[in-house]
Amino acid sequence: MRKLLERLGILTAVMVCLSMTTPAFADASSKDRQEAFTADEHTLFLMHFDKAEAENGFKPATAKGEAVPADSKKARLAEEGKFGQGLDTRTEYTLAYKSQGNLDYRKGTIEFWIKTDWTEKDEIWRVLFNCSAGERPAADSVKKPYNTIGITKSGYANSAGQNLVFAVTDSAGNMYRAYRFITDWPAGQWHHLRAVWDLDNPVSGKSHLELYIDGSREGNQYGITGKKIALDGTGETFTVARNYSGCTIDELRISDTPRAAEP
């Protein structure tokens, strides 16, 4: 009971902290890449979400691990992607791939373009990428996710806007985050998201994870920083967005290196 109360206290503190945070989303260095990705030596997984791949059972253009999706039930394309077609997340579907070979949990980059339908006051949690080993029962019987890598839009908005979160949860269930408020995302606009992490070395400054939007990490805020992240594995599969994420996703690239400095 004491632990449960402690956790509620921490949760409240986090929520108060988030609600009081001042946004800093000016993004003078924002760059918009004008071409689709190509695979290079650090590319583990590259999906263009174009017709050719969809007709080939949603097998990506590049996969260092298993290319056949672990699950692609009802996955479908949106006609208008950033380049060619994109993944339509507006309906019920599943799109999951094996992690082994396609994602290195120790360090890397997950990036994609996204165009959302979200309104300013959208209160739905929108999962954009998720790789999780599952949940473990904790001492107080509240289950805790562990060994996760995920990108989510949180389910509440305040005057600072919607909150995009890149979070890694270690083997003990401690959550590390880089997050950012977005008020400058009208529906129907394309943005480039890049989540970068390195368990052993800070990516930039003191944080082991960074969230870049349109090439900039300006406005990032952080949870726990400075500590080495004790992640010792990750989920068997990763999912690309989830049912009813309310967006089109295009050009998903996963790399085995932190691509922090690239436009």
Ligand SMILES: [Ca+2]
């Ligand atoms: Ca595409």
